[in-house]
Amino acid sequence: MDRFSDKVVLVxxxxxxxxxATAERLASEGASLALSDVNADGLEETATACRAEGVDVLAQVGNVGDEASVADIVRSCVDHFGRLDVLVNVAGILQFKDLRETTLDDWNRIISVNLTGTFLMCREAMPHLLNSGGNIVNTASTAALAGHPWTVSYSASKGGVFALTQTIAVEFGKQGVRCNSVAPGSVLTPIQQAFDLPEGADPKLVYRIMALDKQRGPETVASSIAFLASDDAAHVNGTCLKVDGGTLA
Ligand SMILES: NC(=O)c1ccc[n+]([C@@H]2O[C@H](COP(=O)([O-])OP(=O)(O)OC[C@H]3O[C@@H](n4cnc5c(N)ncnc54)[C@H](O)[C@@H]3O)[C@@H](O)[C@H]2O)c1
Incomplete structure (x- = not known):
């Protein structure tokens, strides 16, 4: 498949x-890539793997929670490639904490990256997506769709991403820009290192946030993101695609 050979995608x-995994999947399908993250070393590793597919990659260290940094990320992408076709918002952080111990600082930190970061990236990218007739894929979570214990800030942030996605889909769909989200269940990635549950956590509730079958790797989400971002999903707008092995079915 070469669905992105004429597309510029910002991840x-x-x-x-x-x-x-999404960057690598899109590179394997021919996308030119603008990649961003706060983690410079990890970013360079991803960029190197993508360049090995023969595609042009712009790697930029940036913080999605910071308005000036977001403006830089999008401006550099358009300066380098001359256009932007797809925005994929994946950056996120997770914390498990009892509601009673969640500080305002915890709340603000998580909302700032997961929700404000997604908002800022969508806002900054939209003029360029209107030019290209492009689309956005956001990363929500099954935590946006059903109660996940000990994640009050995270779940609220992902509920916000779910709602923001539908709003943008309706606001800009008629102008040719689609906006969808994925809702992964439990996926094996480094974010799981934050899986430090509160003392005395009820094991039955722990099961609620784990996948029904064995946990899957990030490539299972990447393929769904690639589908939504591609012309194969040309008539899909405002959808939240669960990628959870049926946990919430
Ligand atoms: N892994 C899961 O089980 C799971 C489930 C549902 C949703 N998600 C969501 O998927 C997304 C990716 O998570 P992951 O599992 O790949 O975790 P991960 O920790 O491997 O990746 C998250 C990436 O976001 C980056 N990041 C963090 N703060 C940032 C900031 N301020 N600006 C820019 N980049 C920043 C991190 O450096 C990291 O590279 C997140 O939005 C997460 O909430 C993950």
Whole structure:
């Protein structure tokens, strides 16, 4: 498949996990890539792997929670490639904490990356996506769709991503820009290292946030992101695609 050979795709959170797997999948399908992350070393590893596919890669260290940094990320992409066809927002952070111990700082930190970061990237990219008739794929979570214990900030941030995606889909669909999201269940990536549950956590509730079958790798989410970003999904707009092995079925 070569669905992205004439496309420029910007991926945030590209240094690791789902973002890296998505960048590699898109590179294998011919995309020119603007990759961004706060983690410079991981970003360079992803960029090297993608360049090995023979595609042009611009790697830029940047923080999606920072307005000036987001403006830089998008401007550099358009300066380098002359256009932007697809924005994939993957950057995110996770924390498990009892509601009663969640500080305002915890809340603000998670909302700032997961929700504000997605908002800022969508806002900054939209004029360029309107020019190209492009699309956005955001990363929500099954935590946006059903109660996941000990993740009040994270779940709220992902619920926001779910709603923001539908809003953009309706606001810009008629102007030719689609906006969809994926909702992964439990995927084996470094973010799982934050899997430090509160003391005395109920094992039955732990099961609620794990996949029904064995956990899968990030490539299972990357392939769904690639589908939504491609012309194969030309009539798919405002959808949240669950990628959870049926956990929430
Ligand atoms: N792994 C799962 O089980 C799972 C489930 C549902 C949703 N998700 C979502 O998928 C996305 C990717 O997660 P992952 O599992 O690949 O985790 P990961 O930790 O491997 O990747 C997240 C990436 O985001 C980057 N990042 C963090 N803060 C950033 C910031 N301020 N600006 C730019 N980049 C930043 C990190 O450096 C990292 O490279 C996240 O949005 C996460 O919430 C993951």
């Amino acid at each position: 945030t959170g590209a240094a690791s996990g789902i973002g890296r």
